[in-house]
Amino acid sequence: MLEPVNVLMAGVGGQGTILASKVLAGAAEKAGYDLKVSEVHGMAQRGGSVVTQVRLGEKVHSPLIGEKTADIILAFEKLEGLRLLPFLKPGGTMIINDQEIPPAPVLAGAVEYPAGIIAHIRAVAPDTVVVDALGLAAACGNARAANVVLLGALARRLPVGEELWQESLAAQVPARLLEVNRAAFAAGYGL
Amino acid sequence: MKELLSGNAAIARGAFEAGVTVAAAYPGTPSTEILEHFARYPGVYAEWAPNEKVALEVGIGASLAGARVLVAMKHVGVNVAADPLFTLAYTGVNGGLVLVSADDPGMHSSQNEQDNRNYARFAKIPLLEPADSREARDMVGLALDISERFDTPVMLRTTTRIAHAQSFVELKEPQPVVLRPYQKDARKYLMVPGYARPRRAVLAGRLLELEQYTESGPVNFIEWRERQVGIITGGVCYQYVREVLPQASVLKLGMSHPFPRNLVREFASGVGNLYVVEELDPFIEEQVRMLGIHVKGREIIPGIGELDPVLVARHFVAAGVPAVLAGEEVTEAAAGATAGLPEAPAAPARPPVLCPGCPHRGLFYVLRRLKLMVTGDIGCYTLAGLPPLEAMDSCICMGASIGAAHGAEKASLERHGHTVAVIGDSTFFHSGITGLLNMVYNGGGGTVVIVDNRTTAMTGHQPHPGTGTTLMGCPAPAVDLEMLARALGVKRVKVVDPLDLRRVEEVMREEVAAPETSLVIARRSCVLLTRPAGPPAWVRADACKGCRSCIRLGCPALSLRDVEAASGGTPPGKDGKSASKKVAVVDQLTCTGCGLCVQVCKNGALQRGEDNVGTG
Structure with a gap:
């Protein structure tokens, strides 16, 4: 029996992690997997860290994973990638967006945004993919599709066929934005 | 047709399928989406009441009038609704009434993490606890059946990881809506002392009947596997147990009040070592102990905050019981090892903040x-x-x-x-x-x-x-x-x-x-x-003295940057050329132009967007 694949998505409110997790869930459902998706709502959403956990497999029990059990972490922001690094399992994959969004304590000047995040993550997780998602999305015509670039990079590393991703993307994205999102997905898928 | 539903969406679906026609609630995380989902179904009535007490009272009236009713609230909302709840246990219902209590272990969005299972015992009403969205849907219908059969309100208790976790639910057709006839019955519904005393005895008798029911009800069951380790659990903890102790025998309690004593005795006598896995209070554990059965619960798993599979595995490994994570058996050494890894840079917290432009x-x-x-x-x-x-x-x-x-x-x-x-x-x-x-x-x-x-x-x-x-x-x-x-x-x-x-x-x-x-x-x-689209504020970098007055507003659109970095913002005046001076920078994408920072700036450095005469 296939052990569930554990995916963590981490970002900051407004970065489109929810849409990404919906496309992932849709594709995994089409592939016939059992599925659990877990998020936290409420106070945490006001500019705080946003984490979505997605587990897919033949049979998934727990909606939550714990430390050192994520197969793949998809980090929409560098600091959030660093924060969730303890959840990555040894040998796991970190896909990280090369973008900094300073949190309130940094804006207030109380602390510095940490330097050397990517170097540290690479040292812990050799299989780290750094993505310039904003740049790639802008090149596709819309920087707001950065989340779909990241999703593309995740898609190639999951046991779900590309055509199912495309179907799911089409179901979640408004028709007028589908073309740019398909381009963004392809840009990520090639990484 | 199956659909991926959150626990909250599943509860709404369950209510619709079971013929609930009236629902009331006050919003509160993690319960809010129940009513939002339910209100979209055809032929139902749903309302936001000003508070949970009123919501339950509306539910009581609707039940009296013969409708099936759902009332939902977060855990602390039950404190507010406790007054009608305790007496509703005396009167019982006409149409079935289910009260959803959404607890928040770990306090993701709450001021405390009280364990509302205690309310079921305190108010002497049945308690159901789903372990995923399918059970959440099913248990709404079951709760209503129990409510009408035993003439009692029923509590359906979820936690954040049930309410906000999505899993598949096979949708069913809604059953026909039946409004039970209303009959005046003051001795049942008019709780003055003379009528309440006999109802107190009715309540005691009902609990005895429910104690029979819970032994053989559909939601309390034993899964026999290896007999060395036996776990009693319920709610989301059942999933953690299945994940990390796949070979253990499990007594799953979907209904932990009234407590199925005989089933627990049967299970306990069939396993070598007995454990309870539950979050927050030792609610199940204490009831097992009262039967004189030796059990380990809080002794190995703490009762503060929420659990996850890795925490459960670690506590069992520490107690000498091998556990499984991601398909591999966990040894004590692997369960906590971080040695040899390079030291991580400290990750500043990202606390929730008031939005840019928040009044x-x-x-x-x-x-x-x-x-x-x-x-x-x-x-x-x-x-x-x-x-x-x-x-x-x-x-x-x-x-x-x-x-x-x-x-x-x-x-x-x-x-x-x-x-x-x-x-x-x-x-x-x-x-x-x-x-x-x-x-x-x-x-x-x-x-x-x-x-x-x-x-x-x-x-x-x-x-x-x-x-x-x-x-x-x-x-x-x-x-x-x-x-x-x-x-x-x-x-x-x-x-x-x-x-x-x-x-x-x-x-x-x-x-x-x-x-x-x-x-x-x-x-x-x-x-x-x-979503005001006012022009964003901007900074005259030469006037900014880096005094931080604006930063004390705590606006996420404001920061202090080295002037070199700041020139990447949009101060339209001349770029500061003196080295390493810190000046305020306004994020042009998130600033709503509310003007607060302009008012607090003593140096005339922050300017309203409409005064922006620069190139932009």
């Missing part, structure tokens, strides 16, 4: 400046108590701000003129009105500020009695706060725009000094509702 910011900035003692309340504005604003002294529960301010003044005359209660509009309707009434009645000289942002913002912008609309999208009379306050006897009522700092300060100085109760309404719509 609350202006008011709290002034309250902090005036060094007032601020008794606070529950809502987005509670975030103003965190750095850098730090403009709130206390936050206890919905509505507590007003009573607390009044009490502080009564304790010490010195507090007069230095104390203010701050409460949101939705929270004021929830349970602030009585506090204000009390302050006026008892001669309080306190000042109450209603931060009236025209919505229930924190839980996702639900309408309330002040907004002029309902959950079902119908127009409704909007409460006039000024008139309401005057009717309560408040003579001093002032309305201010919280973004007008000078006026807010003037009014606050006047009102806290006034000898009688005063009400200030700081009125401006939530910035997420109005």
Whole structure:
């Protein structure tokens, strides 16, 4: 029996992690997997860290994973990638967006945004993919599709066929934005 | 057809399928989406009540009239609804009534993590606990069947990881709606002492019947596997156990009150070592112990915060029981090893913050400046108590701000003129009105500020009695706060725009000094509702002295940067050329142009967007 694949998505409110997790869930459902998706709502959403956990497999029990059990972490922001690094399992994959969004304590000047995040993550997780998602999305015509670039990079590393991703993307994205999102997905898928 | 549903969506679906036609709630994380989903089904009625007590009372009336009813709230909401709940247990129901309590272990979005399973025992009503969305859907129907069969309200208790986790549910057709006939029966529903005493005996008899039912009911069952380790568990913890102890025998309790004593005895006698896995209070464990059965629970798993599979695995490994994670057996060494890894850079926290343009910011900035003692309340504005604003002294529960301010003044005359209660509009309707009434009645000289942002913002912008609309999208009379306050006897009522700092300060100085109760309404719509597209503020870098006055507003659109970096922003004046000077920078994408930073800047460096004569 296939052990569930554990995916963590981490970002900051407004970065489109929810849409990404919906496309992932849709594709995994089409592939016939059992599925659990877990998020936290409420106070945490006001500019705080946003984490979505997605587990897919033949049979998934727990909606939550714990430390050192994520197969793949998809980090929409560098600091959030660093924060969730303890959840990555040894040998796991970190896909990280090369973008900094300073949190309130940094804006207030109380602390510095940490330097050397990517170097540290690479040292812990050799299989780290750094993505310039904003740049790639802008090149596709819309920087707001950065989340779909990241999703593309995740898609190639999951046991779900590309055509199912495309179907799911089409179901979640408004028709007028589908073309740019398909381009963004392809840009990520090639990484 | 199967659908991926959150626990909350599944509960709404279950209610629809089971013929519920009336539902009432007050929004509260993690329960809010239940009513939002339910209200979209055809042929149903759903409403936001001003608080959970009223919601349950509406439910009681609907049940009396013969409808099947769902009432939903977060865990602390049950405290508010406890008064009708305890007596509803005496009267019983006509149409089935299920009360959903959504608990929040780990306090993701709550002020405490009370374990509401205790309420079921306390109120002497049956308790169901689903372990995923399918069970959540199924258990709504089961709860209603139990409710009608045994003539009792039933509690369906979820936790955050049930409410907000999505899993597959096979949808069913809704069953026909049946309205039970109403018959007047004062001895059952009119709880005066003479009628309540016999109902107390009925309640005891009903519990005995439910004790029989719970032994053989469909939601308590044993899964026999290897007999060395036996686990009693329920709710989301069942999933963690299946994940990390796949070979263990499990007694899954979908109904842990009344407690299935014989089933527990049978299970305990069939396993070598018996454990309980549950979050928060040792609710199951203590009932097992009362049977004289040796069991380990809190001894190996702490009762604070929420669990996850890795935590459960670690605690079992530490107790000498091998566990499995991601298909591999975990040894003690692997369960906690971090040795050999390079030291990570410290990750600054990313706490939730007031949004750019949030009208609350202006008011709290002034309250902090005036060094007032601020008794606070529950809502987005509670975030103003965190750095850098730090403009709130206390936050206890919905509505507590007003009573607390009044009490502080009564304790010490010195507090007069230095104390203010701050409460949101939705929270004021929830349970602030009585506090204000009390302050006026008892001669309080306190000042109450209603931060009236025209919505229930924190839980996702639900309408309330002040907004002029309902959950079902119908127009409704909007409460006039000024008139309401005057009717309560408040003579001093002032309305201010919280973004007008000078006026807010003037009014606050006047009102806290006034000898009688005063009400200030700081009125401006939530910035997420109005999404103002005002031109963003900008910085004259040569005028900025890096004094940090604006930074103390705690606006996420403001930061101090080295001037080289700052020139990447949009100060349209000449770029500062002196080396390593820190200046304020306004994020042009997130700034809403609210103008607060322009008002606090003493150096004329921050400028309103409309004054931007540069190239942009």
